[in-house]
Amino acid sequence: MKLTILGCYSATPRTLNNPTAQVLEIKNHLFLIDCGEGTQVQLRKSKLKFSRIKHIFISHLHGDHFFGLPGLVSTFRLLGRESELHIYGPKGIKEAITLLLKLGDSWTNYPLYFHELESKEPQLIFEDDKVKVTTIPLQHRIYTNGFLFEEKEGARTLNAEAAQSWNVDRSQYHNIKAGKDVVLETGEIVANKLLTFDPPKPKSYAFCSDTKYNEAIVPQLKKVNLLYHEATFLETEAHLAEKTKHSTAKQAATIAYMAQVEKLVLGHYSTRYKSIALFKEEAETVFGNVVLAEDGKSFVVN
Amino acid sequence: MKLTILGCYSATPRTLNNPTAQVLEIKNHLFLIDCGEGTQVQLRKSKLKFSRIKHIFISHLHGDHFFGLPGLVSTFRLLGRESELHIYGPKGIKEAITLLLKLGDSWTNYPLYFHELESKEPQLIFEDDKVKVTTIPLQHRIYTNGFLFEEKEGARTLNAEAAQSWNVDRSQYHNIKAGKDVVLETGEIVANKLLTFDPPKPKSYAFCSDTKYNEAIVPQLKKVNLLYHEATFLETEAHLAEKTKHSTAKQAATIAYMAQVEKLVLGHYSTRYKSIALFKEEAETVFGNVVLAEDGKSFVVN
Numbered sequence: 001m002k003l004t005i006l007g008c009y010s011a012t013p014r015t016l017n018n019p020t021a022q023v024l025e026i027k028n029h030l031f032l033i034d035c036g037e038g039t040q041v042q043l044r045k046s047k048l049k050f051s052r053i054k055h056i057f058i059s060h061l062h063g064d065h066f067f068g069l070p071g072l073v074s075t076f077r078l079l080g081r082e083s084e085l086h087i088y089g090p091k092g093i094k095e096a097i098t099l100l101l102k103l104g105d106s107w108t109n110y111p112l113y114f115h116e117l118e119s120k121e122p123q124l125i126f127e128d129d130k131v132k133v134t135t136i137p138l139q140h141r142i143y144t145n146g147f148l149f150e151e152k153e154g155a156r157t158l159n160a161e162a163a164q165s166w167n168v169d170r171s172q173y174h175n176i177k178a179g180k181d182v183v184l185e186t187g188e189i190v191a192n193k194l195l196t197f198d199p200p201k202p203k204s205y206a207f208c209s210d211t212k213y214n215e216a217i218v219p220q221l222k223k224v225n226l227l228y229h230e231a232t233f234l235e236t237e238a239h240l241a242e243k244t245k246h247s248t249a250k251q252a253a254t255i256a257y258m259a260q261v262e263k264l265v266l267g268h269y270s271t272r273y274k275s276i277a278l279f280k281e282e283a284e285t286v287f288g289n290v291v292l293a294e295d296g297k298s299f300v301v302n
Numbered sequence: 303m304k305l306t307i308l309g310c311y312s313a314t315p316r317t318l319n320n321p322t323a324q325v326l327e328i329k330n331h332l333f334l335i336d337c338g339e340g341t342q343v344q345l346r347k348s349k350l351k352f353s354r355i356k357h358i359f360i361s362h363l364h365g366d367h368f369f370g371l372p373g374l375v376s377t378f379r380l381l382g383r384e385s386e387l388h389i390y391g392p393k394g395i396k397e398a399i400t401l402l403l404k405l406g407d408s409w410t411n412y413p414l415y416f417h418e419l420e421s422k423e424p425q426l427i428f429e430d431d432k433v434k435v436t437t438i439p440l441q442h443r444i445y446t447n448g449f450l451f452e453e454k455e456g457a458r459t460l461n462a463e464a465a466q467s468w469n470v471d472r473s474q475y476h477n478i479k480a481g482k483d484v485v486l487e488t489g490e491i492v493a494n495k496l497l498t499f500d501p502p503k504p505k506s507y508a509f510c511s512d513t514k515y516n517e518a519i520v521p522q523l524k525k526v527n528l529l530y531h532e533a534t535f536l537e538t539e540a541h542l543a544e545k546t547k548h549s550t551a552k553q554a555a556t557i558a559y560m561a562q563v564e565k566l567v568l569g570h571y572s573t574r575y576k577s578i579a580l581f582k583e584e585a586e587t588v589f590g591n592v593v594l595a596e597d598g599k600s601f602v603v604n
Binding site for chain 1 (some may be wrong): 313314316317339340342343345346363364365368369370371373377378380381394395397398401402405406407408435443444560
């Protein structure tokens, strides 16, 4: 599982600061999360093969999370895309994109599906045999969701060496792979667990931007491997965080601590601060494993 | 009069190629012409004081000329803009921008005026005491206008030296400035023209993107100082120009030649070509004074 930050600054795009967009590589999927203006150029810079993106998750309809989407949808058309594209986002997103494409008489020639969200409860919005995605209702100035990406537990895999040591006949291997115990010729039963390897531990990533400090999300974040939590401000500007429904670095770290996550990624920094190093310092007063998102940077979970 | 190219490539923004946007500095105005995705970042790079932009002219509603506008409008709000902003563009532009601002609950706190265009005839859309702007109806796949920016002729200015040589009393100076002839004490009449300097020759700029080859626009372009005409293709791809309602470099030069313009600026290049130098070469087979638009480059008309 690998997270690539395309942009992690709040408010307005600048020469060196891109608004929110990320790509999560998980179980052969390339999920795009948020799509601020300039995301398609950041995708090109990232060298990710972005035609592989089939699912785009939009947290909310503020411009710095969303204004790159019409351009990306159009670019896919110009690049000759044929495969379907699914967009998950707040109610209204379909009307907006549809209107812009209509005005330009540029309807896509690939299938475009909108999955509009309006529930204020966590909602399973994507699932296949390996991954599931659930919304994390956030509290911001407008309707906003974070997203929880979870790998499913894989199948146990045959331990051929163990099977041989038990003198299991090879004809039994498909039963072992199907999860069954084995009855030996002696009548002895060998538990499936002794003949197989544990599947890799499923990994998980939670994306939480934008939100005020909100402990209600902690249960959903419990023990995720990676948590991205917005930290627009430092504690010195806690009053602005309160007013604009954003979080401080310390508040983000408190959520990470309460949810016992493995690693916290901070981002969505206000460009008022000269250095983002202060965000890490502040967060580390509460939680041990903090890293800073930076445009172009990747984080791998093994 | 100074034209700054923010972006001059067609279709999709790339790492080094920005879609169409330009700033025209004319008689103390800063006019923004088209606004592809990433325009606000290009404005920052240009070092232009872009809060001074009060008028934005959008040629048509294809994404590469328009998708940077919602972000720019939002950024003006975040930067605390108070002065009014006027947007001139095809019918539908108001609905689009309004919807995006509404979805983000981010209505501007400065006055925002839309001037929607739907006429297929040239139309005077802006005028003050120094400048006027007229649409140039173009022929593209959707409703499109170019724009003709013209300085008005200024007032003649007093030639004090000449007035003294005619022994004109200083009490007459305000009459001279008002354009009147002077009656000397001798009864002799001195023509105003002999007592004043000619005003500077008014300058003009015509912006024509996107359009197929269309001789009908030539009369409007007659003898402009600067003509920007799109050249998406070279003659080797004339069939694509025909099909997509764009122009070749040679066609752009033919229009410039017929209109006897002073200088032709080419732009809107397809990114299929390795070098844009070929556009200049091709155009120069028809017209002598050709320059190439490049992102970040400026052209001054003295």
